[in-house]
Amino acid sequence: MKNNLSNSTLYLLSISAGLVVANLYYNQPLLHDIALSLNVSDSHVSNVALSTQIGYALGLLLIIPLGDKISNLKIIKIDFLILILSLLGAAFSQSLFFLIVSSFLIGFTSTLPQLFVPMAAHLSSDASRGRAIGIVMSGLLIGILGSRVLSGLVGEYFGWRTVFYGAAALMFVLFFLLNAKLPIIKPKYGDSYAKLMKSLWFYFRTEPTLRLATLRGALAFGSLSEFWTTLVFLMEDSFNYGSAVAGSFGLFGIAGALAATVVGKLNNRVNKGTLILFGGIVIVISWVIFLFSAHSIIGLIIGVILIDLGVQSVHITNQNIVFSKNPDARNRVNTIYMVGFFIGGAAGTSLGSFAWNYFGWTGVSVLGLVFSGIIVFVQLLTNKRTI
Missing domain, CATH: 1.20.1250.20 (MFS general substrate transporter like domains)
Structure with missing residues (x-):
């Protein structure tokens, strides 16, 4: 199989994986500050982190299989729109309930890195597939590990809302880069979404x-x-x-x-x-x-x-x-x-x-x-x- 994945596209996928997955973890070091800001207890504000993880789990199950049925750029357009609005919703939240709902949607739409890894595998030749997966995973893991540190620093000096404003701005820029640089992948699966999900068990x-x-x-x-x-x-x-x-x-x-x-x-x-x-x-x-x-x-x-x-x-x-x-x-x-x-x-x-x-x-x-x-x-x- 011919390698259709340039180094620039590969590293864009890697950086994107790290920046998107970071959205899952920004709230964790900020929970105490959020509790003070919204005048709620630490035990109640922990539901913000929980709702993010629940959203991610559901997004993983319901969105990622669509990569075998729908064009990658179409998924990215819809997903990024919801993700950016959700991050802005979190930044503007004046109640715990609204922040929990926004956090759920942030988690649900931050599953895109799990599309980037198969995308890199699909565009790579057999000989370069392992390298491509490794590079994308490096970006994803650095995003996971570095997000808490970055969030804690920004939150301490500029406030917790600034973290979400900044994340929304990053996703906005990333959306245009991915749409401009990624090749279109058109999957061959033609059956219904129900059959697509049923095939997971198969x-x-x-x-x-x-x-x-x-x-x-x-x-x-x-x-x-x-x-x-x-x-x-x-x-x-x-x-x-x-x-x-x-x-x-x-x-x-x-x-x-x-x-x-x-x-x-x-x-x-x-x-x-x-x-x-x-x-x-x-x-x-x-x-x-x-x-x-x-x-x-x-x-x-x-x-x-x-x-x-x-x-x-x-x-x-x-x-x-x-x-x-x-x-x-x-x-x-x-x-x-x-x-x-x-x-x-x-x-x-x-x-x-x-x-x-x-x-x-x-x-x-x-x-x-x-x-x-x-x-x-x-x-x-x-x-x-x-x-």
Whole structure:
């Protein structure tokens, strides 16, 4: 297959993925300021972050499959219009209810990066697909990790509403760049939306490699989510640091995110089963380091870099596998994979909080070892069925 993806378009997709996905996380460091501004309690304002995540989950399920049925630019036009209006709605909100509704719509329409990854895979040649996926994922991950830091700084000095005004302005500029630079992809799927959604179950049922990739992805993201959920508790308990310091650990995670590009390139040269096994073992090592780092900042920093590297090794290789096998249904298989991925994240968050409450950091670390150990065990058991 000929490579139809120029470097300029590829890096535009990567930057766009980071800027769009950042909309999901801007509100998290601002919640206390929002509570004071709207005169509501911290417990009530937490529904702002919750509604954003619920919106994202529904958008992932309902919007992303459309990439196999509707032109990419048509989806972008409609989605960006709603996203920009939702960000402005959040900025202008004078009540918690209106902010929650706006946040839900922000989450619902910020799923576009999950269209960009299959788009990059579709436009790439077989030989360059791994590199393309890795570069787009690097941008997405840097957006996730950097958004909280940026939001906290802007919010502290200019107010929380400025964050949403700025985000709306960025999306406005990005909308015109994407419309001007992206090639039009016209999918071949011609059946109804109902049949499109029904086909999700068909691919999950008939593709064992997709099921295995989804399981590995869920375990990897569960492990990562468990760490980030409980890190702030550890910072307060062992070091007397607050959420700002815990959030700054995201800067160290960017090192692991940048490694996604390298992992993507290796996908074209190294056996994919070997890469997944490597990723799983690196996650195990990170949790061993975490286990003995309850009072060591240096240990935690090393562990953060390793866990992000390991998770990205598993995640990018998983995506390369499922995209390679289903060229006409890349958005649908990505929907299945990412829904499983985020279910794993939710499980990691819940179980991590439970482990911390009852068993402290030792319990959290043991749980992380269980998650990552299962990845290694499953991979050793099914290595020949990985691809």
